[in-house]
Every structure is written in structure tokens, then in C-alpha cells.
Amino acid sequence: MQIPVDRLDAETLTRVIEEFISREGTDYGQSNPDMVDKVEGIRRKLKSGQAVLVFDEVSETCHILSREAFRSLQKGGAPTSPVPSNELGTDF
Template sequence: MIEIPMDHLSPELLEAVIEDFVSREATDYGVHEVDFSVKVAQVKRQIAAGEVVITFDPDSETCNLLTRHQFRQIQP
């Protein structure tokens, strides 16, 4: 698993990766529904803060987002 710095992706590709992640993640935001664009902005801020990392798995050729903690746990 390889970490991809956000500045290595074009703004369009970064947005697409985040939107894909948000659209497939079933996240409970409590009693109030959170707008899709707000979720995308939240994830983008988490990536910029280093709390979430963009990963690429060369074996499956897939991109995913993980928390920094999750990423550290799977590294050898």
C-alpha cells in the first residue's frame, strides 16, 4: 500500500477520489443529514490536516482513503 500525497493529484482527480469515497461510505452523521458537498469538504480538510491519507494498492490497482492510524497499522 502506497501513500499518495494530495498535492500529487490534480484538483479534479482529488475531488473525484473524495467523491467516490464519500458516495460508497455509509457514515452515520447523527440525527441531521449532512449534505454530500459538506461531507466532501470535511474529508478534504481531514486529508489536508494529515488525519486521512490517500492510498494506492498496486496489487488491486485501487485507490482508497484511510485514517492515518489505519494506514500505520497495515504497514510492515
């Protein structure tokens, strides 16, 4: 189920994004952006529609997926794992 990010207050959205970032354990290579930069990068992708926030009712967790991965799921595609934030095309 998609969660409209414009219905979440800013602090709640920030906490959800932070939890996603800390859970996924992405390796950012030689650059190691701070949490604020990571959060803002993902927030921009969510607000622009390039990424979506979804709630998985089975695991009772939130995930952030690329728009394409979410569309694939809607069409009955194979379950897609969350996309690491560095693969969302964030500029951090």
C-alpha cells in the same frame, strides 16, 4: 501505496473523495450533510495529514484511512478496512 494529495489537481481529488463517500455508505445519524460538506471535511483531514489517500494494488481502488490505520499497515499490522468518513473526525 500512499498517494500524495498535493500532487493531485483539485478536481481529481474531489472526484476521488466523492467516490469514497458514495462507496462507503456511512450513516451520519440525524444530521445528513450534503456532499460538498462531506468532501470538504475529508479534504481538510487529508491536507492536515490526519487522513491519507492510499491505492490498493490488489483491488485497484483508492481508500482513505486515518493516519494511525495507515501507520499500522506500514508496520505490518492486519489489513485495515477504509475508515468511514464520520470516523475520520470530520466536522460535518
